[in-house]
Amino acid sequence: MSIHTLEACFVISKMRRDNTIIVHTMSAMPLISALTPSPLNIASVPLMGGASGIGLGLAIAQPDRKVVVLDGDASLLMELGGMAQIGDQAPANLIHIVFNNGTQFQGIANLDRPGGANFDFCAVAKASGYATTNRFTSVPELVAGGPDLIGSAGPHFVELEVSAAPKFTRESPQPEMPAMQFGRMGAEARAMMEALGVSK
Amino acid sequence: MAITDYAIPASRLHRAFRDQGIDAVTTVPDLIQFALHDALKRDEGVKYIECAAENQALTTAMGLYVGGMSPMVMMQNQGLLNCLNTLRSVGIDAQIPLVLCVGAFGREFANLGQPLADSSRACVSLVEPVMAAMELPFFHLETEADLPKLEDAFDTAKTKQRAAIVHLGFYPSWT
Numbered sequence: 001m002s003i004h005t006l007e008a009c010f011v012i013s014k015m016r017r018d019n020t021i022i023v024h025t026m027s028a029m030p031l032i033s034a035l036t037p038s039p040l041n042i043a044s045v046p047l048m049g050g051a052s053g054i055g056l057g058l059a060i061a062q063p064d065r066k067v068v069v070l071d072g073d074a075s076l077l078m079e080l081g082g083m084a085q086i087g088d089q090a091p092a093n094l095i096h097i098v099f100n101n102g103t104q105f106q107g108i109a110n111l112d113r114p115g116g117a118n119f120d121f122c123a124v125a126k127a128s129g130y131a132t133t134n135r136f137t138s139v140p141e142l143v144a145g146g147p148d149l150i151g152s153a154g155p156h157f158v159e160l161e162v163s164a165a166p167k168f169t170r171e172s173p174q175p176e177m178p179a180m181q182f183g184r185m186g187a188e189a190r191a192m193m194e195a196l197g198v199s200k
Numbered sequence: 201m202a203i204t205d206y207a208i209p210a211s212r213l214h215r216a217f218r219d220q221g222i223d224a225v226t227t228v229p230d231l232i233q234f235a236l237h238d239a240l241k242r243d244e245g246v247k248y249i250e251c252a253a254e255n256q257a258l259t260t261a262m263g264l265y266v267g268g269m270s271p272m273v274m275m276q277n278q279g280l281l282n283c284l285n286t287l288r289s290v291g292i293d294a295q296i297p298l299v300l301c302v303g304a305f306g307r308e309f310a311n312l313g314q315p316l317a318d319s320s321r322a323c324v325s326l327v328e329p330v331m332a333a334m335e336l337p338f339f340h341l342e343t344e345a346d347l348p349k350l351e352d353a354f355d356t357a358k359t360k361q362r363a364a365i366v367h368l369g370f371y372p373s374w375t
Contacts, residue, residue: 057263081252
């Protein structure tokens with residue numbers, strides 16, 4: 001059993017409260033942006049591996065807001081040491097969700113990611129000192145367990161078992177990377193600072 | 201000059217960074233900057249965050265900055281070379297004006313007072329040209345007389361809306 005990325009993003013968008021910051025990357029990026037657009041969203045792009053660090057910094061600087069990080073599995077592996085940092089700092093307002101589809105470039109090439117299906121993200125999170133760890137493999141499990149995490153003290157870690165989208169084919173070629181992809185993170189950072197009332 | 205003349209007092213560096221409004225540090229600790237690490241970590245007005253790798257020091261600092269804090273990033277030259285892509289993303293594309301304090305790990309004493317480019321150690325000689333290639337402002341502090349450059353680094357980062365490097369050529373002294 002597994003969850004479709006769209007289903008996961010839809011449930012997470014419904015869990016969101018008005019003051020929730022969302023840091024997102026990889027497969028969740030286009031969907032969460034469409035389902036719950038907000039100046040309190042920021043994409044870690046093009047910066048694979050950066051979401052959890054950005055989320056940790058925001059959680060420390062904005063302790064009265066919930067910060068939800070939507071990470072990719074290969075992306076998290078790239079900066080796995082960041083989980084030890086989160087455990088050290090233990091921000092109670094941070095929820096770190098990894099979309100585990102077992103692939104790199106899912107929906108494009110679906111290459112295998114290191115670690116394979118047996119890599120235990122929750123075990124790493126637990127050893128790193130997250131307050132809770134949960135692994136959800138179906139939409140009902142996410143719907144039942146997800147909302148409580150928003151209302152309780154973390155840092156929480158959630159692994160979602162997500163199905164990988166079909167890869168591009170000759171009939172559906174890979175698109176060009178738009179210029180906006182490179183200016184997006186900075187533009188969203190400035191929009192978030194304005195929404196948070198941060199002036200520099 | 202005596203070797204010790206190249207050691208900027210850590211207390212002066214600490215005060216200079218605090219005068220720039222620093223209230224947080226993200227770091228992968230640097231062999232060169234032990235005395236400055238110690239001073240900043242003991243400062244109750246500074247949130248001091250030890251990171252597992254330099255990429256995380258940069259991204260965590262970015263989150264702190266966007267959230268309203270004023271972080272600086274500390275690492276050594278090897279670490280800087282380790283995180284060039286994240287520096288490109290955060291400090292150039294996203295225009296986050298972080299100031300990085302970078303120590304010249306491995307610099308031979310014979311190079312003190314000489315151009316960094318003349319160092320026989322690649323991790324010393326390559327840093328400035330690599331930063332130049334990335335068009336990132338670079339401020340080398342060789343002695344205490346160079347301390348005013350630190351203010352220039354913060355001003356330049358803010359004006360240009362990009363990361364800037366403060367480069368320490370020698371161990372700060374424990375005073």
